[in-house]
Amino acid sequence: MILLKTKEEIEKIRISANLLSRTIAEVGRHIRPGVTTAYLDKIGDQFIRDNGGIPLCKGYEGFPSAFCMSVNDVVVHGIPGDIFIKEGDNLSVDCVVELNGFVSDSCYTFAVGEISEDLKRLHRVTKEALYIGIEQCKVGNRIGDIGHAVQQHCEKNGYSVVRELCGHGVGFKMHESPNVPNYGVRGTGPLLKEGMVIAVEPMVCMGSKNVKFSSEDGWTCRTKDGKPAAHFEHTIAITKEGPQILTSFEEIENI
Numbered sequence: 001m002i003l004l005k006t007k008e009e010i011e012k013i014r015i016s017a018n019l020l021s022r023t024i025a026e027v028g029r030h031i032r033p034g035v036t037t038a039y040l041d042k043i044g045d046q047f048i049r050d051n052g053g054i055p056l057c058k059g060y061e062g063f064p065s066a067f068c069m070s071v072n073d074v075v076v077h078g079i080p081g082d083i084f085i086k087e088g089d090n091l092s093v094d095c096v097v098e099l100n101g102f103v104s105d106s107c108y109t110f111a112v113g114e115i116s117e118d119l120k121r122l123h124r125v126t127k128e129a130l131y132i133g134i135e136q137c138k139v140g141n142r143i144g145d146i147g148h149a150v151q152q153h154c155e156k157n158g159y160s161v162v163r164e165l166c167g168h169g170v171g172f173k174m175h176e177s178p179n180v181p182n183y184g185v186r187g188t189g190p191l192l193k194e195g196m197v198i199a200v201e202p203m204v205c206m207g208s209k210n211v212k213f214s215s216e217d218g219w220t221c222r223t224k225d226g227k228p229a230a231h232f233e234h235t236i237a238i239t240k241e242g243p244q245i246l247t248s249f250e251e252i253e254n255i
Protein backbone atom coordinates (compact mmCIF):
# COMPACT_ATOMS: atom_id res chain seq x y z
CA MET A 1 0.00 0.00 0.00
CA ILE A 2 1.25 3.46 -0.88
CA LEU A 3 1.01 5.73 2.18
CA LEU A 4 0.20 9.34 1.26
CA LYS A 5 1.58 12.15 3.42
CA THR A 6 -0.23 15.31 4.51
CA LYS A 7 1.31 18.76 4.01
CA GLU A 8 2.25 18.78 7.70
CA GLU A 9 3.93 15.40 7.40
CA ILE A 10 5.84 16.53 4.33
CA GLU A 11 7.12 19.51 6.33
CA LYS A 12 8.41 17.10 8.99
CA ILE A 13 10.09 14.93 6.36
CA ARG A 14 11.69 18.15 5.03
CA ILE A 15 13.22 18.81 8.45
CA SER A 16 14.63 15.27 8.54
CA ALA A 17 15.92 15.76 4.97
CA ASN A 18 17.59 18.98 5.99
CA LEU A 19 19.57 17.22 8.72
CA LEU A 20 20.46 14.46 6.26
CA SER A 21 21.79 16.94 3.68
CA ARG A 22 23.84 18.73 6.32
CA THR A 23 25.19 15.35 7.45
CA ILE A 24 26.39 14.34 3.99
CA ALA A 25 28.05 17.76 3.66
CA GLU A 26 29.76 17.25 7.03
CA VAL A 27 31.10 13.89 5.83
CA GLY A 28 32.15 15.56 2.56
CA ARG A 29 34.24 18.10 4.47
CA HIS A 30 36.31 15.21 5.87
CA ILE A 31 36.86 13.41 2.57
CA ARG A 32 40.51 13.48 1.55
CA PRO A 33 43.10 10.95 0.39
CA GLY A 34 44.35 8.78 3.25
CA VAL A 35 41.25 8.66 5.47
CA THR A 36 39.27 5.45 5.95
CA THR A 37 35.59 4.97 5.25
CA ALA A 38 35.17 3.86 8.89
CA TYR A 39 36.47 7.28 10.00
CA LEU A 40 34.01 9.06 7.70
CA ASP A 41 31.18 6.87 9.01
CA LYS A 42 32.06 7.77 12.59
CA ILE A 43 32.05 11.52 11.82
CA GLY A 44 28.64 11.30 10.16
CA ASP A 45 27.12 8.99 12.76
CA GLN A 46 28.13 11.40 15.54
CA PHE A 47 26.79 14.42 13.61
CA ILE A 48 23.37 12.78 13.18
CA ARG A 49 23.13 11.89 16.89
CA ASP A 50 24.38 15.33 18.00
CA ASN A 51 21.48 16.79 16.06
CA GLY A 52 18.85 14.48 17.55
CA GLY A 53 18.57 12.09 14.63
CA ILE A 54 18.92 8.33 14.22
CA PRO A 55 21.07 6.79 11.48
CA LEU A 56 18.59 4.20 10.24
CA CYS A 57 20.93 2.01 8.18
CA LYS A 58 22.71 0.91 11.34
CA GLY A 59 21.09 -2.36 12.35
CA TYR A 60 18.81 -2.45 9.30
CA GLU A 61 18.63 -6.14 8.40
CA GLY A 62 21.99 -6.49 10.12
CA PHE A 63 23.77 -3.68 8.24
CA PRO A 64 26.57 -2.63 10.63
CA SER A 65 27.01 1.12 10.06
CA ALA A 66 25.32 4.47 9.69
CA PHE A 67 26.36 4.94 6.05
CA CYS A 68 26.84 2.95 2.91
CA MET A 69 30.25 4.03 1.60
CA SER A 70 30.94 2.63 -1.82
CA VAL A 71 34.36 3.06 -3.46
CA ASN A 72 35.10 2.79 -7.22
CA ASP A 73 33.51 -0.43 -8.58
CA VAL A 74 31.28 -0.78 -5.50
CA VAL A 75 27.88 0.41 -6.71
CA VAL A 76 26.04 0.52 -3.38
CA HIS A 77 25.95 -0.94 0.15
CA GLY A 78 29.71 -0.73 0.77
CA ILE A 79 30.37 -1.32 4.48
CA PRO A 80 32.61 1.34 6.02
CA GLY A 81 35.84 -0.14 7.35
CA ASP A 82 39.58 -0.08 7.18
CA ILE A 83 39.42 1.06 3.58
CA PHE A 84 41.80 3.95 2.84
CA ILE A 85 40.51 6.22 0.10
CA LYS A 86 43.03 7.68 -2.32
CA GLU A 87 43.37 10.47 -4.86
CA GLY A 88 41.24 9.76 -7.93
CA ASP A 89 38.73 7.51 -6.14
CA ASN A 90 35.00 7.58 -6.63
CA LEU A 91 33.13 7.50 -3.28
CA SER A 92 29.38 7.40 -2.83
CA VAL A 93 28.01 8.32 0.58
CA ASP A 94 24.48 7.04 1.14
CA CYS A 95 22.51 7.60 4.32
CA VAL A 96 19.03 7.38 5.82
CA VAL A 97 18.06 9.62 8.74
CA GLU A 98 15.10 9.49 11.08
CA LEU A 99 14.30 12.71 12.90
CA ASN A 100 11.23 13.05 15.15
CA GLY A 101 9.78 9.94 13.55
CA PHE A 102 10.23 11.07 9.92
CA VAL A 103 12.60 9.44 7.46
CA SER A 104 14.65 10.79 4.55
CA ASP A 105 17.17 9.14 2.23
CA SER A 106 19.94 10.67 0.11
CA CYS A 107 23.21 9.82 -1.60
CA TYR A 108 26.01 11.83 -3.15
CA THR A 109 28.98 10.53 -5.13
CA PHE A 110 32.16 12.44 -4.28
CA ALA A 111 35.43 12.77 -6.11
CA VAL A 112 38.44 12.09 -3.88
CA GLY A 113 40.91 14.80 -4.89
CA GLU A 114 41.32 15.09 -8.65
CA ILE A 115 39.50 12.43 -10.66
CA SER A 116 39.70 11.42 -14.33
CA GLU A 117 37.60 13.15 -16.99
CA ASP A 118 35.81 9.83 -17.51
CA LEU A 119 34.71 9.72 -13.88
CA LYS A 120 33.70 13.39 -13.92
CA ARG A 121 31.46 12.65 -16.87
CA LEU A 122 29.93 9.63 -15.11
CA HIS A 123 29.15 11.77 -12.07
CA ARG A 124 27.68 14.55 -14.19
CA VAL A 125 25.46 12.28 -16.26
CA THR A 126 24.22 10.33 -13.20
CA LYS A 127 23.28 13.56 -11.44
CA GLU A 128 21.58 14.84 -14.59
CA ALA A 129 19.63 11.55 -14.76
CA LEU A 130 18.46 12.11 -11.18
CA TYR A 131 17.08 15.58 -11.98
CA ILE A 132 15.58 14.39 -15.28
CA GLY A 133 13.82 11.62 -13.32
CA ILE A 134 12.62 14.14 -10.75
CA GLU A 135 11.05 16.27 -13.52
CA GLN A 136 8.71 13.34 -14.14
CA CYS A 137 7.51 13.31 -10.50
CA LYS A 138 4.23 15.02 -11.34
CA VAL A 139 0.69 14.19 -10.26
CA GLY A 140 -0.87 12.09 -13.02
CA ASN A 141 2.39 10.62 -14.32
CA ARG A 142 3.33 7.03 -13.58
CA ILE A 143 6.35 5.39 -11.94
CA GLY A 144 7.46 4.08 -15.35
CA ASP A 145 7.82 7.66 -16.60
CA ILE A 146 10.56 8.25 -14.03
CA GLY A 147 12.48 5.07 -14.87
CA HIS A 148 12.13 5.65 -18.58
CA ALA A 149 13.57 9.17 -18.34
CA VAL A 150 16.49 8.05 -16.15
CA GLN A 151 17.32 5.06 -18.36
CA GLN A 152 17.13 7.06 -21.60
CA HIS A 153 19.50 9.72 -20.36
CA CYS A 154 22.06 7.20 -19.08
CA GLU A 155 21.98 4.93 -22.10
CA LYS A 156 22.12 7.85 -24.51
CA ASN A 157 25.41 8.73 -22.85
CA GLY A 158 26.81 5.21 -23.17
CA TYR A 159 26.18 4.09 -19.59
CA SER A 160 23.91 1.43 -18.07
CA VAL A 161 21.49 1.36 -15.15
CA VAL A 162 21.43 -1.31 -12.45
CA ARG A 163 18.32 -3.51 -12.46
CA GLU A 164 18.66 -5.32 -9.12
CA LEU A 165 18.07 -2.24 -6.94
CA CYS A 166 15.70 0.69 -7.18
CA GLY A 167 14.28 3.76 -5.49
CA HIS A 168 11.30 3.48 -3.15
CA GLY A 169 8.65 5.23 -1.13
CA VAL A 170 10.02 6.83 2.05
CA GLY A 171 8.93 9.12 4.89
CA PHE A 172 7.45 6.97 7.67
CA LYS A 173 9.91 4.12 7.11
CA MET A 174 13.11 3.62 5.09
CA HIS A 175 11.51 1.48 2.44
CA GLU A 176 7.85 1.92 1.54
CA SER A 177 5.83 1.19 -1.56
CA PRO A 178 6.14 1.79 -4.45
CA ASN A 179 9.44 0.62 -5.94
CA VAL A 180 10.96 3.26 -8.21
CA PRO A 181 13.10 1.48 -10.84
CA ASN A 182 15.73 3.33 -12.86
CA TYR A 183 14.43 1.76 -16.07
CA GLY A 184 10.97 1.35 -17.49
CA VAL A 185 8.29 2.05 -20.00
CA ARG A 186 6.44 5.35 -20.21
CA GLY A 187 2.85 5.33 -18.97
CA THR A 188 3.22 2.12 -16.93
CA GLY A 189 3.31 1.39 -13.20
CA PRO A 190 1.60 3.03 -10.22
CA LEU A 191 0.03 6.45 -10.71
CA LEU A 192 1.78 9.38 -8.98
CA LYS A 193 -0.53 11.10 -6.52
CA GLU A 194 -0.38 14.22 -4.40
CA GLY A 195 1.23 13.35 -1.05
CA MET A 196 3.49 10.58 -2.28
CA VAL A 197 7.08 10.83 -1.05
CA ILE A 198 9.68 8.81 -2.93
CA ALA A 199 13.44 8.35 -3.09
CA VAL A 200 14.70 8.64 -6.66
CA GLU A 201 18.17 7.12 -6.93
CA PRO A 202 19.87 6.32 -10.22
CA MET A 203 22.69 3.77 -9.82
CA VAL A 204 24.67 4.10 -13.03
CA CYS A 205 27.54 1.98 -14.36
CA MET A 206 30.26 3.18 -16.70
CA GLY A 207 30.34 -0.29 -18.25
CA SER A 208 27.79 -3.09 -18.20
CA LYS A 209 24.77 -3.12 -15.89
CA ASN A 210 25.59 -6.46 -14.26
CA VAL A 211 26.37 -6.49 -10.55
CA LYS A 212 27.29 -9.08 -7.94
CA PHE A 213 26.77 -9.11 -4.19
CA SER A 214 29.64 -10.10 -1.91
CA SER A 215 29.41 -13.65 -0.65
CA GLU A 216 31.52 -12.62 2.34
CA ASP A 217 29.48 -9.80 3.85
CA GLY A 218 26.23 -10.25 1.90
CA TRP A 219 25.99 -6.49 1.23
CA THR A 220 28.76 -5.05 -0.95
CA CYS A 221 27.40 -4.70 -4.47
CA ARG A 222 30.05 -4.43 -7.21
CA THR A 223 29.98 -4.13 -10.97
CA LYS A 224 30.85 -7.48 -12.57
CA ASP A 225 33.20 -5.83 -15.05
CA GLY A 226 35.08 -3.92 -12.33
CA LYS A 227 34.27 -0.54 -13.89
CA PRO A 228 33.11 2.34 -11.67
CA ALA A 229 29.52 3.26 -10.85
CA ALA A 230 27.90 6.41 -9.45
CA HIS A 231 24.80 6.94 -7.29
CA PHE A 232 22.89 10.13 -6.52
CA GLU A 233 19.65 10.19 -4.53
CA HIS A 234 17.06 12.70 -3.38
CA THR A 235 13.90 12.42 -1.30
CA ILE A 236 11.03 13.94 -3.32
CA ALA A 237 7.50 14.99 -2.38
CA ILE A 238 4.89 14.91 -5.12
CA THR A 239 2.59 17.92 -4.81
CA LYS A 240 -0.01 19.67 -6.93
CA GLU A 241 2.57 22.38 -7.56
CA GLY A 242 5.08 19.79 -8.88
CA PRO A 243 7.98 17.87 -7.39
CA GLN A 244 9.57 19.21 -4.22
CA ILE A 245 13.14 18.11 -3.61
CA LEU A 246 13.34 17.73 0.17
CA THR A 247 17.04 16.83 0.38
CA SER A 248 19.62 19.19 -1.11
CA PHE A 249 23.13 19.08 -2.58
CA GLU A 250 23.61 22.83 -2.12
CA GLU A 251 25.78 22.71 0.99
CA ILE A 252 27.68 19.67 -0.30
CA GLU A 253 28.58 21.50 -3.49
CA ASN A 254 29.73 24.59 -1.63
CA ILE A 255 32.38 22.75 0.42
Ligand code: MF3
Nearest residue numbers: 057060063068094095096105
Ligand atom coordinates in the same frame (compact mmCIF):
# COMPACT_ATOMS: atom_id res chain seq x y z
N1 MF3 B 1 20.06 4.06 1.59
C1 MF3 B 1 19.85 2.93 0.78
C2 MF3 B 1 18.62 3.11 -0.04
O1 MF3 B 1 18.66 3.94 -0.84
C3 MF3 B 1 19.77 1.61 1.44
C4 MF3 B 1 20.45 1.39 2.63
S1 MF3 B 1 20.63 -0.26 2.86
C5 MF3 B 1 21.06 -0.35 4.45
O2 MF3 B 1 17.63 2.49 0.10
F1 MF3 B 1 21.02 -1.57 4.83
F2 MF3 B 1 22.22 0.16 4.59
F3 MF3 B 1 20.22 0.32 5.16
Ligand code: CO
Nearest residue numbers: 105167199201
Ligand atom coordinates in the same frame (compact mmCIF):
# COMPACT_ATOMS: atom_id res chain seq x y z
CO1 CO C 1 17.16 4.88 -1.08
